[in-house]
Amino acid sequence: MPLLRVTLTPGAFDDRSKTALVEALTDAACRAEGIPDTPERRSRALVLLDELPPGGFSSAGQCADAVVAGVFIDWQVSAGVLDGARKEQFARSVHAAVTEMAGTDRMAVTSCVIDEVPEGQWAQNGRIRRLPEVSRIAGFEHLHQLYDD
Numbered sequence: 259m260p261l262l263r264v265t266l267t268p269g270a271f272d273d274r275s276k277t278a279l280v281e282a283l284t285d286a287a288c289r290a291e292g293i294p295d296t297p298e299r300r301s302r303a304l305v306l307l308d309e310l311p312p313g314g315f316s317s318a319g320q321c322a323d324a325v326v327a328g329v330f331i332d333w334q335v336s337a338g339v340l341d342g343a344r345k346e347q348f349a350r351s352v353h354a355a356v357t358e359m360a361g362t363d364r365m366a367v368t369s370c371v372i373d374e375v376p377e378g379q380w381a382q383n384g385r386i387r388r389l390p391e392v393s394r395i396a397g398f399e400h401l402h403q404l405y406d407d
Contacts, residue, residue, distance in 0.1 A: 259302040259392060260287035260333065266307070267315040267328035267367075275359045279329065280305050282355035290348040291339050292399040299397045327360030331370040336392050337377060339401065345372060 262283055271279060284303045293299050315322050329352065340348075353368045360366040380387050393401040 259293070259395065260284070260291060260304065260335065262287060262305045263332040263334075264305055264307050265328075265330045266309040267326050268310045268312045268323045270323075270327035270364055271309075271359060276307065279355065279359055280307060282359075283331070283352060286348050286351035286355070287333065289351070290344040291335065292344075292401065294397045294399060296397075302395070325364055326367050327356060327364040328367040328369075329356045331368075332373060333370055334373045334375055334380075336380060336387075336389050337374040338389050339393075339398060340372065340374070 264280075264283065266276070266279075283305055284300065288295070288300055288303050293303065312323060313321055315326065315328060317326060331352070333348075349368075349370060352370065353366065356368050357366040377389055378386055380392075387395075389401075392398075
């Protein structure tokens with residue numbers, strides 16, 4: 259059940275490309291987490307999108323709004339869901355999508371901090387959600403042994 263907080267550099271993406279980016283991020287995170295491609299399962303994939311204001315992004319001490327198409331992600335995921343290969347798959351998918359959407363006018367820059375939330379430390383809707391329950395709700399394909407009866 260991906261929870262992605264995404265920050266974009268100013269003016270790098272129009273409304274159409276933001277929509278496409280959110281779709282690409284959702285798909286990449288769901289694939290990495292092993293969530294089936296069904297509306298019921300993917301409805302829990304959340305993306306919180308923010309764009310920095312003009313002048314809000316710098317590189318080497320200089321305003322870089324016009325030269326960088328940056329996507330900076332903080333991804334919260336339950337510990338035990340991702341392995342190294344799944345993280346790599348996500349990173350490649352995200353960078354490929356951003357590079358395609360950035361075009362040739364700006365350099366594509368992606369950065370993702372993966373925050374693996376320890377067992378018993380994720381509260382949702384007034385309850386602590388443990389990995390077996392989260393796995394059942396999300397339908398993690400690679401963790402079905404945690405919830406199959």
